[in-house]
Amino acid sequence: MKLMTLLQAPGGAMGSGVSTxxxxxxxxxxxxxxxxxxxxxxxxxxxAARKAMKPGDKIMTSGGIYGTIKEINSENGQVIIEVWEGVKMKVDINQVFALPENNISKK
Incomplete structure (x- = not known):
């Protein structure tokens, strides 16, 4: 009878610590x-994709801006991208979010 009482105890008296x-x-x-x-x-x-970037690669920033890399300055962690002919932007390398050929489906 004592065994039945132990088995019916809430949480099981013997194995509750182990099961937890x-x-x-x-x-x-x-x-x-x-x-x-x-x-x-x-x-x-x-x-790995950021380290493999080189001038001429097409990229997308975390803000959704598409562009082509013109220059990579690894000393200060910046990338100069061209978003339109003659329009260049300086972007932090950590903001390069996606490389279109790898992450964006082509329509």
Whole structure:
């Protein structure tokens, strides 16, 4: 009769601590594989694309401005892009959000 009383106790008297730890570890694993890992992979891919940029590449900034790279100044982290003939803009290299050939679907 005592065994039945223990099994019916709320939360299970014997294994509640172990099951709580297992649930926490499981939640952390799910969080890692669904959120952290894909984000870090995407960040590495973006950094590799930024390092591979060269003058003449077509880019899009995080503000949605399309342009062609004219000059890269790696000392101060700036890129000079041409958005129209004769119209040049100086943009921080971290604001180069997408390279059109990789991330934007062609219509």
């Amino acid at each position: 730890i297992i649930m926490i570890v499981l939640m952390i694993a799910i969080f890692y594989f669904l959120i952290i890992r894909p984000q870090s992979k995407q960040q590495k891919k973006l950094e």
